[in-house]
Structure formats: C-alpha cells, structure tokens
Amino acid sequence: MNDMYGKGILKGLSVSLKRFFETYLDDLSWIGRRYNTDAGIAHRGSKDARGIFTVQYPEEKIPVPEEFRFIPFLVYNEGPNGEKNLLCTSCGICAKVCPPQCIWIVRSTDPATGRPIPDPAEFYIDADICMNCGLCAEYCPFDAIKMDHDYELAAFGRHIYNKAMLSKPTKYYESIRPENATRENAARAAKLAARTAPTKAD
Amino acid sequence: MDSNELNSPGFDIPPEIKGQIAITSLDRIYNWGRSASVWPLMFGLACCAIEMICTAASRFDLARFGMEIMRPSPRQSDLMIVSGTVTKKMMPTIVRLYNQMPEPKYVLAMGACASGGGPFKEGYNVVSGVDRFIPVDVYVPGCPPTPQALLNGLMKVQEKIRGESIKNSRWYKKGSDLAEIPIPILGPDLIDPRKLDLIKNEAKLQEQA
Amino acid sequence: MTTPAAVQTLDLSTRFPDGATPDARPGYSGWLVDKSRLVEFATALRDEFGYDYLSSVTGVDYLPEGKMEVVYQVYRTTGGSGVMFKVQVPRQDPVEVPSLVSIYPGAEFQEREAWDLLGIKFSGHPDLRRILMWEGFSGFPLRKDWHEPYFEEEAKPYKNRWPDGKIVQAESNNPYADNIAYPPDFSPEAESFDPEKALYDALRKYQKNEIGLNTDHIIVNLGPQHPSTHGVFRVAVMLDGEEIVNLKPVMGYLHRNHEKIGERNTYLMNMPYTDRLDYLASMSNNFGYALAVEKLMGIAPTERADYIRVLMAEMTRISNHLFLIGTLLNDLGAYFTPMLYALEERELILDIFEAVAGSRMMCNYFRFGGVARDFPEGTFQKIKEIFFERLPGKIDEIDRFLSENEIIRSRGVGQGVLTAEDAIRYSVSGPMLRASGIPYDLRRAEPYSIYDRFEFDVCTRKNGDIYDRLMVRFDEIRQSIRIIQQAVKQIPPGPVTSVKPMYQVRVPAGEAYGRVEGPKGELGFYIVSNGKPTPWRYHVRAPSFINLTAFGPMCIGQKVADVVGILGSIDIVLGEVDR
Ligand code: SF4
Ligand code: SF4
Ligand code: SF4
Numbered sequence: 001m002n003d004m005y006g007k008g009i010l011k012g013l014s015v016s017l018k019r020f021f022e023t024y025l026d027d028l029s030w031i032g033r034r035y036n037t038d039a040g041i042a043h044r045g046s047k048d049a050r051g052i053f054t055v056q057y058p059e060e061k062i063p064v065p066e067e068f069r070f071i072p073f074l075v076y077n078e079g080p081n082g083e084k085n086l087l088c089t090s091c092g093i094c095a096k097v098c099p100p101q102c103i104w105i106v107r108s109t110d111p112a113t114g115r116p117i118p119d120p121a122e123f124y125i126d127a128d129i130c131m132n133c134g135l136c137a138e139y140c141p142f143d144a145i146k147m148d149h150d151y152e153l154a155a156f157g158r159h160i161y162n163k164a165m166l167s168k169p170t171k172y173y174e175s176i177r178p179e180n181a182t183r184e185n186a187a188r189a190a191k192l193a194a195r196t197a198p199t200k201a202d
Numbered sequence: 203m204d205s206n207e208l209n210s211p212g213f214d215i216p217p218e219i220k221g222q223i224a225i226t227s228l229d230r231i232y233n234w235g236r237s238a239s240v241w242p243l244m245f246g247l248a249c250c251a252i253e254m255i256c257t258a259a260s261r262f263d264l265a266r267f268g269m270e271i272m273r274p275s276p277r278q279s280d281l282m283i284v285s286g287t288v289t290k291k292m293m294p295t296i297v298r299l300y301n302q303m304p305e306p307k308y309v310l311a312m313g314a315c316a317s318g319g320g321p322f323k324e325g326y327n328v329v330s331g332v333d334r335f336i337p338v339d340v341y342v343p344g345c346p347p348t349p350q351a352l353l354n355g356l357m358k359v360q361e362k363i364r365g366e367s368i369k370n371s372r373w374y375k376k377g378s379d380l381a382e383i384p385i386p387i388l389g390p391d392l393i394d395p396r397k398l399d400l401i402k403n404e405a406k407l408q409e410q411a
Numbered sequence: 412m413t414t415p416a417a418v419q420t421l422d423l424s425t426r427f428p429d430g431a432t433p434d435a436r437p438g439y440s441g442w443l444v445d446k447s448r449l450v451e452f453a454t455a456l457r458d459e460f461g462y463d464y465l466s467s468v469t470g471v472d473y474l475p476e477g478k479m480e481v482v483y484q485v486y487r488t489t490g491g492s493g494v495m496f497k498v499q500v501p502r503q504d505p506v507e508v509p510s511l512v513s514i515y516p517g518a519e520f521q522e523r524e525a526w527d528l529l530g531i532k533f534s535g536h537p538d539l540r541r542i543l544m545w546e547g548f549s550g551f552p553l554r555k556d557w558h559e560p561y562f563e564e565e566a567k568p569y570k571n572r573w574p575d576g577k578i579v580q581a582e583s584n585n586p587y588a589d590n591i592a593y594p595p596d597f598s599p600e601a602e603s604f605d606p607e608k609a610l611y612d613a614l615r616k617y618q619k620n621e622i623g624l625n626t627d628h629i630i631v632n633l634g635p636q637h638p639s640t641h642g643v644f645r646v647a648v649m650l651d652g653e654e655i656v657n658l659k660p661v662m663g664y665l666h667r668n669h670e671k672i673g674e675r676n677t678y679l680m681n682m683p684y685t686d687r688l689d690y691l692a693s694m695s696n697n698f699g700y701a702l703a704v705e706k707l708m709g710i711a712p713t714e715r716a717d718y719i720r721v722l723m724a725e726m727t728r729i730s731n732h733l734f735l736i737g738t739l740l741n742d743l744g745a746y747f748t749p750m751l752y753a754l755e756e757r758e759l760i761l762d763i764f765e766a767v768a769g770s771r772m773m774c775n776y777f778r779f780g781g782v783a784r785d786f787p788e789g790t791f792q793k794i795k796e797i798f799f800e801r802l803p804g805k806i807d808e809i810d811r812f813l814s815e816n817e818i819i820r821s822r823g824v825g826q827g828v829l830t831a832e833d834a835i836r837y838s839v840s841g842p843m844l845r846a847s848g849i850p851y852d853l854r855r856a857e858p859y860s861i862y863d864r865f866e867f868d869v870c871t872r873k874n875g876d877i878y879d880r881l882m883v884r885f886d887e888i889r890q891s892i893r894i895i896q897q898a899v900k901q902i903p904p905g906p907v908t909s910v911k912p913m914y915q916v917r918v919p920a921g922e923a924y925g926r927v928e929g930p931k932g933e934l935g936f937y938i939v940s941n942g943k944p945t946p947w948r949y950h951v952r953a954p955s956f957i958n959l960t961a962f963g964p965m966c967i968g969q970k971v972a973d974v975v976g977i978l979g980s981i982d983i984v985l986g987e988v989d990r
Contacts, residue, residue, distance in 0.1 A: 015811055053260040067769040071343060092572075122577070124576070126318065130343075131683055138783065139912070291666065323561065401593065402598065
C-alpha cells in the first residue's frame with residue numbers, strides 16, 4: 001500500500017459515478033417503457049437491471065411467481081345457484097400438519113343420523129399465528145386448501161379468518177396458480193377415470 | 203379544489219363542528235404534512251426486520267413515502283414498526299422505547315409475531331402480540347410480510363393519519379404526555395404492573411386450593 | 412483425510428480401559444465417560460489424539476431413565492470425522508458436571524446455555540450465569556417436566572384442533588389471560604428483582620491495570636436497541652477511558668424457544684421452524700436439519716435433489732454474504748450506499764427463491780429425501796443468467812467500490828485480531844475461522860451431500876482482522892459462484908424426492924448429529940429420537956452463537972468505537988444466536 005493516499009476513495013467514487021450515469025443511460029434507452037409497464041418491471045428484475053432499481057409500489061407491483069405463498073384459503077366450486085361447495089372434506093390433515101397449530105376445524109354431523117359428514121361446519125385460521133409455511137396446502141389430499149397470493153391485508157385489527165372469509169372460488173385459484181391447477185385437475189381426472197373404468201368394464 | 207372537497211377530510215364530521223371550515227381545511231394540510239413525513243424508529247426485532255431493511259433499500263424505497271429517515275432514537279421518531287417476535291426479555295425495553303417516543307406516535311405491528319404471537323406463540327419467552335402492552339394502530343399479517351405488504355401497511359398508517367383531526371387529537375389534550383405505560387418487570391416471569399391485583403388474587407386462590 | 416473409526420476405537424479403549432465405554436444403546440454411538448474422568452479424557456483427546464476443535468456441547472434430559480446427559484462433539488481441524496462423548500449424571504439437583512472451559516474455551520457459552528435451559532451445573536465454569544433467559548427466571552425450561560404457561564399437550568398435533576376444533580385462543584386458558592405463570596408462593600411485592608446485577612458483577616471481575624493512572628472504569632451498554640447491533644443484541648462494556656477492559660455480550664432478547672417447541676413438533680413441522688433460525692440463510696438451515704433427520708431415517712435424496720440442494724445452499728451463502736458485506740461496510744462508516752448495492756443483487760437471488768420455494772426468506776423447501784418441488788419453468792434460465800452473466804461482474808464492482816478505500820482499510824486492518832490458535836480454542840467456525848488462516852471448511856473437511864464432486868477453493872486469509880473477515884466473504888462468494896456454475900452444468904433430470912411425500916415420517920430410535928457449512932459457520936443439528944413422531948431432543952449448534960464466544964477476547968484492549976466493526980465482522984444473526 002505505498003500508493004497515493006486517496007486512490008481507493010477515488011476508485012470507489014468512480015463506481016458511484018458510473019452508476020449515476022447508468023441511471024440516465026438506462027432511462028434514455030428505455031424511454032417511455034421503463035416505468036408502469038410490465039416489460040419495464042421485468043427489466044428491473046432481470047440480469048440486465050441497471051440504473052433505478054425501484055419498483056414504485058403501489059402504482060407498480062412486482063409480479064408474484066406462481067409458487068408464492070401468503071395466507072391459505074379454501075377453494076370452493078360454485079354451484080348452479082351460487083352456493084359454495086367447498087372442496088374440503090374436513091379430513092383434518094391440514095390441522096394435523098400445521099406446525100404452529102393455527103387451524104381449527106369443526107366437522108359437521110348429519111342432523112338426522114348424527115354421523116359426521118365430509119364438510120366442515122367451521123374452519124378457522126388464526127393468521128396471526130400462521131407462519132405461511134404452505135404445509136397445509138402441500139399435504140391436503142383434496143386440493144381444498146391453497147396458499148393465496150394476496151398480500152395486501154394490512155388492517156386496523158387482528159386477523160382471525162373464519163370459513164366465510166377463507167373461501168374463494170376455483171376460478172380464482174386457477175387464475176393465480178394456472179400451472180398447478182392444470183396439473184391437479186389432470187391428476188384428479190386421471191384418478192376418476194381409473195376408478196370408473198373398471199366399474200364400466202364389469 | 204372546491205370548498206366542498208376542502209371540507210371533507212375523509213371521515214364523518216360530527217354535526218356540532220360541521221360549520222368549522224377553518225379546522226377541517228387545516229386538518230387536510232396538517233395531516234398531509236404529517237402523513238408524508240413519518241419517521242420510523244430504526245428498530246428491528248427478528249426476521250421481519252430484514253424485510254423492513256429491504257423495504258428501505260433500493261427496490262422498494264421507503265423514501266418515496268417520506269419515511270427514509272429511520273431514526274435510531276425514539277425521541278425523534280413518529281412510528282414504531284414492531285418488526286418481529288416480541289419476547290418477554292425484550293418487553294421492558296420496548297415499552298420504554300414507546301414511552302420515550304413523542305406524541306403523535308403510531309405503532310405498526312409487522313408480521314404474525316408482533317400482531318398475535320406468531321408461530322412461536324406457545325414459547326415460554328414469547329409475548330402474544332405487542333398489543334398486550336402498547337396500543338397498535340395497524341396490523342400487517344404475514345410471516346414475514348413481503349416488503350410490498352409492509353408498504354401496504356404503511357399506507358394504512360398514512361390513511362389513519364389522514365383521518366385524524368386537530369380538534370380531537372389526544373396529543374393536544376392536557377396531560378397526554380404523562381400517560382406513560384408502566385414498564386413490565388422481569389421477575390420469575392414477566393410481571394405487568396397493571397396486573398398486580400390479578401396476580402395477588404391468583405396467588406390467594408392457589409393458596410386456598 | 413478421514414480417520415478410520417476402527418483406529419479411534421482401538422486407541423481410546425486402550426488409553427482408557429476404565430472410565431470410558433462405547434455407548435451401546437441401539438442407534439447411539441460415541442463414548443460414555445465417567446464423570447470423574449471427564450477432564451482427563453477431554454485433555455487426552457485434545458493433546459494426544461489431536462481433537463482440537465470442540466464443536467458442540469449440549470445436554471439431554473432423559474426423564475424416564477432419571478438421568479441427565481451432556482453430549483460433546485469434538486473434531487480435528489485437519490478434517491475427518493469426529494468423536495462424540497457423553498457424561499451421564501443422576502437427575503437430582505444439583506446436576507453437576509465438571510466444566511471443560513479450561514480445555515476448550517469454546518464451551519463457555521454452550522455450557523452456560525445448558526445451565527440456563529437444563530439446569531446442569533458446570534463446576535469450575537468461570538462465569539456460570541443464565542444466558543438466554545434473564546437471571547431470576549424460575550425453572551429450567553428445557554427439562555421435560557417443566558411446562559410453559561401455554562402448555563397444551565406433550566406433542567403435536569393437538570387434539571382440540573380437529574374434529575371438534577372450536578377456536579380457542581391460548582390466552583383464554585390462562586388465569587392471567589397472558590403467556591405467564593408464576594411459582595406457587597410468589598408475591599410480587601415481597602421481592603425485588605434485579606436481573607442485571609449478576610451481569611455487572613461479572614463485568615467488574617477483570618484484571619486491574621496496576622501501572623499508570625488509577626482511573627475510574629465506567630460501564631457502557633450498547634443495545635438491545637442500538638442501530639449497529641444487527642437486531643436485539645446487547646453488549647455491556649467496561650471502559651477505561653476509550654479502551655475496553657472487559658466486555659460481556661448479553662443475549663436472549665430474541666430467545667424464541669426454538670428447541671422447546673421443536674421437541675413438541677413432529678419432524679416435518681420443524682422444517683419451517685428451522686427457516687427462522689438464521690433467517691438470512693433459511694436454505695442452509697433446511698439443509699442441516701434434513702441431513703440430520705435423513706441420517707436417522709437412513710434415507711438419501713435423489714441425484715437431482717442433491718444438486719438442487721447444493722445450488723440452493725450456495726445461493727443462500729451468496730445472499731447472506733452480500734447482506735453481511737452491506738451491513739459491515741455500513742458499520743465501518745460507509746452509510747447505506749454499499750448496503751443498497753449489495754441488496755440489489757440479493758433481491759435478484761431472492762426472486763429465484765420466491766419462484767422456487769414460494770417465499771423470499773422463509774423457504775421451507777427441503778423435505779426428507781429430497782426437496783419440496785422441482786424448479787418451475789424458466790427458473791433455471793434465470794439462474795443461468797444471474798450467475799453466469801451478472802453476479803461475477805457485480806461482485807467485482809462492489810469489491811472495487813470500497814475494498815481499497817483508505818478509511819475502510821484503516822478501520823479494518825489490524826483491528827479485532829483473532830489469531831489462528833485462539834480461533835480454534837474458542838470453537839470459532841466458518842468464514843471467521845478461515846479469515847484467521849485455518850483452512851477448515853466442512854465442504855472439504857468432511858464432505859456431505861455431493862460437495863466432493865465440485866472444484867472450489869477453501870478461502871483463507873492470514874491476519875484474522877476485520878478487513879480479512881470482510882475479504883474472505885468476497886472470496887467465498889466467488890467460490891460459490893464457481894460451484895453454482897458447475898452444478899448448473901452437471902445437474903441431471905429426474906425425480907426430486909426419493910420417498911413418497913409423507914407428513915408423518917417414521918424415525919427409528921437413536922441419535923444423529925448432522926452438520927453443514929452454513930454461511931456463518933458450522934451449523935449442526937443434534938437430534939435424539941425415541942421412535943415417536945416427535946424428537947426427544949432437538950438441539951441446534953448455532954454458529955453465530957458460538958462465534959460470539961470469541962467476541963469478548965477480541966475486543967479487550969481495543970477502542971470502544973471498534974466494537975461495532977468487530978461485531979459486524981462476526982456476522983451474527985439474532986434468530987440463530989438466541990434461537
Ligand atoms: S382443507 Fe384439505 S386437509 Fe384440511 S380438512 Fe379440508 S380436505 Fe382435509
Ligand atoms: S401455512 Fe403453515 S402455518 Fe399457515 S395454516 Fe398452513 S400449515 Fe398452518
Ligand atoms: S412473523 Fe415470521 S418472519 Fe416475522 S418475526 Fe415472526 S417468525 Fe419471523
């Protein structure tokens with residue numbers, strides 16, 4: 001280190017200066033397309049990102065990838081009269097697998113026979129305990145509980161979700177996780193076909 | 203801006219002050235200034251704090267909301283972002299920090315832990331949410347909330363600020379700065395001075411049993 | 412490189428014909444040492460057999476057998492497998508075991524932790540205080556017969572969640588409607604509490620400087636709320652003017668009872684909890700835990716899963732080091748700009764994690780026998796772009812930005828020196844150990860997973876000061892990029908899990924110690940299974956916790972302003988220090 005004192009500082013400053021100019025260069029070469037466009041946002045998160053790196057939430061939002069997980073929700077099929085048929089059979093696996101044990105399920109019983117029927121009477125998730133781990137969605141055998149993409153949930157009170165608040169339609173699920181939904185639908189169809197094929201045969 | 207718009211500060215005006223144009227328009231200016239210059243306390247507790255740092259860094263840039271000045275001293279800050287698990291051992295410090303913040307002050311509970319105990323709620327050293335001790339204005343769920351979720355929460359804080367009025371703000375009332383929260387004590391377990399009677403009662407009950 | 416197990420067995424049993432017997436319980440290994448011979452045994456291991464590195468000390472409460480056990484893991488810094496030895500004592504208070512701090516100073520904090528959480532008294536320990544809980548807390552939480560206020564059942568899943576799961580908040584079952592419980596004869600007025608007294612008494616025990624002026628020494632507290640302590644960490648320093656004469660780190664402000672909760676969780680449930688240990692490097696934590704449990708279960712991941720794991724672990728290392736470089740330079744005075752530059756690159760890596768694992772930080776990606784899912788479409792391309800085209804240049808840029816800066820150099824070079832001998836003695840691991848000149852990297856010393864297939868250098872520096880600890884991280888990032896580039900080229904197609912995904916895994920009884928080279932150092936998981944769905948003992952050897960053992964000795968004699976830099980160069984993360 002017998003160099004001139006201050007050389008290191010200058011070298012560092014040159015990096016800052018380079019980045020300063022890059023900001024304008026990049027703005028110029030992407031003029032009109034850099035902000036508030038999908039291509040612009042993607043560019044700022046790609047290998048070529050240089051210059052201003054900021055994504056201006058809430059006007060712009062970083063697109064969330066398919067696997068992104070936040071709070072779980074329950075998927076329902078809409079019936080012909082607008083009723084919500086939850087896919088959940090209240091089998092209890094998600095409640096068993098949930099690490100912080102923040103799922104509560106009341107299984108319903110048939111009022112006539114008193115036997116349990118595969119439909120949850122109540123379903124609670126305490127979102128202030130939930131660790132967004134996604135294990136419930138991963139191990140649910142009926143694809144009935146899935147991880148949501150909606151993260152804009154800030155509120156003036158605590159978050160304890162009941163069945164009504166958790167239910168979301170199949171369409172919504174297919175829109176946020178198209179690849180997963182296609183795969184699961186195909187698997188379900190295959191299973192159904194396998195189950196019905198032999199019965200037809202005999 | 204017509205006068206009608208000026209007179210609607212974004213919340214229901216009680217009838218007795220409906221005519222007070224000066225105050226409501228002043229409110230708008232006052233709240234606009236306050237909401238655009240919220241200085242958060244530089245105060246990280248756990249994993250959520252990392253997301254808070256990311257929020258302040260280049261990609262999300264808190265400066266766009268006038269919040270880039272994170273003050274390490276509670277005396278200079280308006281907003282406490284409780285970013286992470288609140289433990290019993292830390293609780294006296296948090297209450298002290300809160301007491302030291304000048305009015306008007308806001309608290310944002312970031313993440314499941316600060317809101318309601320989070321995944322570690324059952325632990326013996328974990329407080330079930332910071333609202334057990336200090337009043338919380340906005341709750342942001344998530345574990346951790348992504349930076350965008352936090353920004354959403356911060357906008358909620360701004361929304362709350364914009365809904366307030368000089369007329370009935372607690373910090374202009376007499377004695378508001380005296381309303382300190384008693385600081386918890388680290389005994390055999392965390393002791394909340396506000397619950398001393400309950401503790402004594404409970405001890406009596408146990409004795410009888 | 413590895414020492415054959417047979418040689419060790421032979422040597423140790425001839426050396427200790429009495430007092431040390433092989434542990435014959437099924438599924439267990441190592442040696443059971445007589446309490447009275449422990450110090451002698453450890454000295455011999457260190458001096459005669461060359462096991463100079465004490466990796467982990469922890470206790471296990473065998474409640475049904477009425478025993479407490481202390482488990483030690485020692486290794487050689489030249490590489491190879493280690494030796495595990497144990498001491499068993501009856502479970503009647505006082506549970507007392509001789510302290511090994513005089514032989515392995517690295518045991519200091521770990522023994523304090525065992526005292527704090529399990530109530531094992533280490534006789535001869537120089538400063539046996541509680542470390543994670545505060546002085547005066549009632550009970551030893553990790554004992555199996557100690558229950559916390561929110562106790563529901565011994566093991567998860569809890570019965571009241573299903574099928575009759577009326578929502579009940581834990582608070583409503585507690586008389587105080589809060590997470591608290593007091594000893595039966597407790598009356599808040601009769602007692603006064605001073606959790607700090609023991610700390611200050613310990614601080615005052617230092618070597619008085621007899622020559623020169625007789626000045627008053629003052630105590631200064633940094634933290635727990637301090638901008639430079641990287642979280643809720645507290646340092647109590649005793650100062651003589653500007654100079655530090657004694658220093659005690661105070662931790663536990665983020666003690667989240669990871670191990671107690673972990674012993675109630677099923678094996679799979681612990682996976683997302685490990686994310687929150689070192690929350691800057693969740694993939695590494697997943698890795699270590701998965702390896703330990705896989706060792707117990709006797710399964711191995713598929714080839715592709717192995718590659719994915721290595722890719723993820725190395726990306727984690729890079730993102731962790733980037734964060735460290737940013738914060739350390741921040742601590743050294745370069746306010747926030749290097750942080751912004753480093754975090755930009757980190758964000759790009761986090762995007763990959765988010766696409767693959769679903770979350771930026773809490774990845775929860777590894778499963779026993781593989782990983783949760785394969786890469787989604789396009790991710791592989793993105794990894795290639797980032798790690799082949801972008802990062803190498805950007806790392807050079809950040810390096811050029813400040814590494815030669817005169818201020819950084821003068822604040823870093825020669826400050827906070829940790830010599831190689833001390834680094835080993837204090838059980839320091841990871842980049843810190845290598846910055847002191849010891850080429851000890853688990854990926855080479857005892858290769859796990861598929862690290863033996865990659866070409867990379869173990870980065871070392873000579874001086875062990877702050878500056879070297881900064882530079883060694885740059886070196887490691889470059890090596891990690893090298894590994895990623897090789898892995899990307901070699902990765903085979905195929906399934907990503909070798910077993911059927913199950914939420915309840917069968918783990919045979921026994922014990923396992925799995926360790927990985929995490930970004931912060933040696934991350935170990937010690938797991939004892941008794942064949943039930945939940946582990947009997949679940950202990951984390953947290954690298955940044957143990958690296959802190961050397962913090963005090965490094966600081967003594969330095970100026971108070973350097974504490975911040977030295978602490979920053981250790982690279983602690985509180986989630987892991989306090990667990
Ligand atoms: S959500 Fe799925 S796992 Fe949970 S009870 Fe319903 S069907 Fe079972
Ligand atoms: S995401 Fe995890 S913590 Fe949340 S409800 Fe599902 S299993 Fe439980
Ligand atoms: S909410 Fe989750 S991420 Fe945030 S501090 Fe708690 S455990 Fe960590």
